[in-house]
Amino acid sequence: MEIYLIRHGIAQEREIGIPDEVRSLTNKGKDKTRQVAGRLYDLGVRFDVVLTSPLVRSRQTAEILHEYKLSREITESAHLAPNGSIYDWLDWLKAQQYPQQTQLALVGHQPNLGQWAEILVWGEDRARLILKKAGIIGLTLPETDSPIGQAQLFWLTPPKFLL
Amino acid sequence: MEIYLIRHGIAQEREIGIPDEVRSLTNKGKDKTRQVAGRLYDLGVRFDVVLTSPLVRSRQTAEILHEYKLSREITESAHLAPNGSIYDWLDWLKAQQYPQQTQLALVGHQPNLGQWAEILVWGEDRARLILKKAGIIGLTLPETDSPIGQAQLFWLTPPKFLL
Numbered sequence: 188m189e190i191y192l193i194r195h196g197i198a199q200e201r202e203i204g205i206p207d208e209v210r211s212l213t214n215k216g217k218d219k220t221r222q223v224a225g226r227l228y229d230l231g232v233r234f235d236v237v238l239t240s241p242l243v244r245s246r247q248t249a250e251i252l253h254e255y256k257l258s259r260e261i262t263e264s265a266h267l268a269p270n271g272s273i274y275d276w277l278d279w280l281k282a283q284q285y286p287q288q289t290q291l292a293l294v295g296h297q298p299n300l301g302q303w304a305e306i307l308v309w310g311e312d313r314a315r316l317i318l319k320k321a322g323i324i325g326l327t328l329p330e331t332d333s334p335i336g337q338a339q340l341f342w343l344t345p346p347k348f349l350l
Numbered sequence: 351m352e353i354y355l356i357r358h359g360i361a362q363e364r365e366i367g368i369p370d371e372v373r374s375l376t377n378k379g380k381d382k383t384r385q386v387a388g389r390l391y392d393l394g395v396r397f398d399v400v401l402t403s404p405l406v407r408s409r410q411t412a413e414i415l416h417e418y419k420l421s422r423e424i425t426e427s428a429h430l431a432p433n434g435s436i437y438d439w440l441d442w443l444k445a446q447q448y449p450q451q452t453q454l455a456l457v458g459h460q461p462n463l464g465q466w467a468e469i470l471v472w473g474e475d476r477a478r479l480i481l482k483k484a485g486i487i488g489l490t491l492p493e494t495d496s497p498i499g500q501a502q503l504f505w506l507t508p509p510k511f512l513l
Contacts, residue, residue: 230511308478315471317490317504327480341480343506348393 188285191234191292191342192300192324193252196220198244207269208242219346220248220321224255226349227323234258235285239294240267248321249294258292267295273303277333287330300324310336319345351448354397354455354505355463355487356415359383361407370432371405382509383411383484387418389512390486397421398448402457403430411484412457421455430458436466440496450493463487473499482508 197216201207212220237258239249249261266276285291293300302312304324318324325342328334360379364370375383400421402412412424429439448454456463465475467487481487488505491497 309472309476313472315502317502339478339480340506341508342511343503344511345504348505348507348512 188287188328188330189290189341190326190328191232191290192304192318192326193248193292193294194297194300194318194320194322195240195242195244195248195294196223196251196321198320211243212247216244216320217247217251219350220251221255223321223323223346223349224251224257227252227257228255232257233290234292235289236260236262237292237294238262238264238267240269240271240296241265242268242296245294245296249292252292252294264293267293267299269296269299271295271299273306276303277335281332304338304340306336307334307338308336308340316343317345318343319347321346323349351450351491351493352453352504353489353491354395354453355467355481355489356411356455356457357460357463357481357483357485358403358405358407358411358457359386359414359484361483374406375410379407379483380410380414382513383414384418386484386486386509386512387414387420390415390420391418395420396453397455398452399423399425400455400457401425401427401430403432403434403459404428405431405459408457408459412455415455415457427456430456430462432459432462434458434462436469439466440498444495467501467503469499470497470501471499471503479506480508481506482510484509486512 196212198212199210237249237252239245241263301316301318305312322345326338329337359375361375362373400412402408404426464479464481468475485508489501492500
């Protein structure tokens with residue numbers, strides 16, 4: 188299985204009175220995310236499902252991937268919210284029994300996505316992966332009960348190399 | 351300092367009677383490497399120096415990077431040959447006293463380059479990074495006596511995402 192960890196685009200700054208979960212993409216964030224989505228389409232990247240954090244900035248990022256026909260399906264996953272746990276998500280993933288050739292996009296937040304990638308690839312998180320807003324990490328998960336420390340990294344890119 | 355580990359392009363197969371060090375890029379390997387170099391140029395990637403393994407297939411790859419004006423300088427480094435040691439290379443690097451903003455390309459072979467990247471980022475090699483021929487790994491080395499286990503990964507791409 189291939190998973191693509193995609194960080195949401197540039198969003199409104201944190202501000203007193205605006206709950207974190209409703210911060211939305213700025214116009215610049217939308218434009219850049221659209222450019223990334225268009226380039227992914229041209230590169231032939233496709234997803235069977237886009238899973239997204241329920242927070243507005245991630246949801247909007249996932250909708251842009253959908254608009255650009257990278258996936259027919261968007262599903263919200265509370266595991267991808269900033270307080271989500273990769274272990275809970277892996278339990279959920281196992282229960283789905285997706286076929287091995289499935290390609291999933293996971294749209295969410297930092298530091299979570301970088302931590303998840305490092306835990307999947309090296310079994311622990313050392314904050315060594317730089318994942319920019321609208322950036323992507325691509326991992327291959329082996330067919331195994333637990334992919335922790337067993338995944339391979341085939342892609343990590345900031346958006347500037349996708350424009 | 352940023353270092354870009356670049357694997358040589360597609361080369362002639364191993365064959366009895368052809369020493370490994372003279373195997374050269376195939377026409378397809380040259381074409382693909384040229385496409386990658388052109389895209390790197392358009393993306394604004396530049397190197398102060400291209401260091402290359404002395405083996406013909408790496409040397410040719412480095413020359414293509416030079417033809418596409420990614421760097422004005424190519425230097426052979428025996429440390430980048432298949433039996434080279436990252437520790438010896440780091441000693442060499444320290445002696446150069448390059449300024450912190452230097453951008454170096456290292457053209458060489460697998461499994462070496464993937465191993466070097468993992469040793470720089472996580473302190474050990476677990477063969478978890480997939481580096482295709484003409485693929486690239488981008489690392490930021492901190493200003494420190496030994497960057498082992500201290501580097502950050504900002505890019506890893508197969509050539510298919512650079513065409």
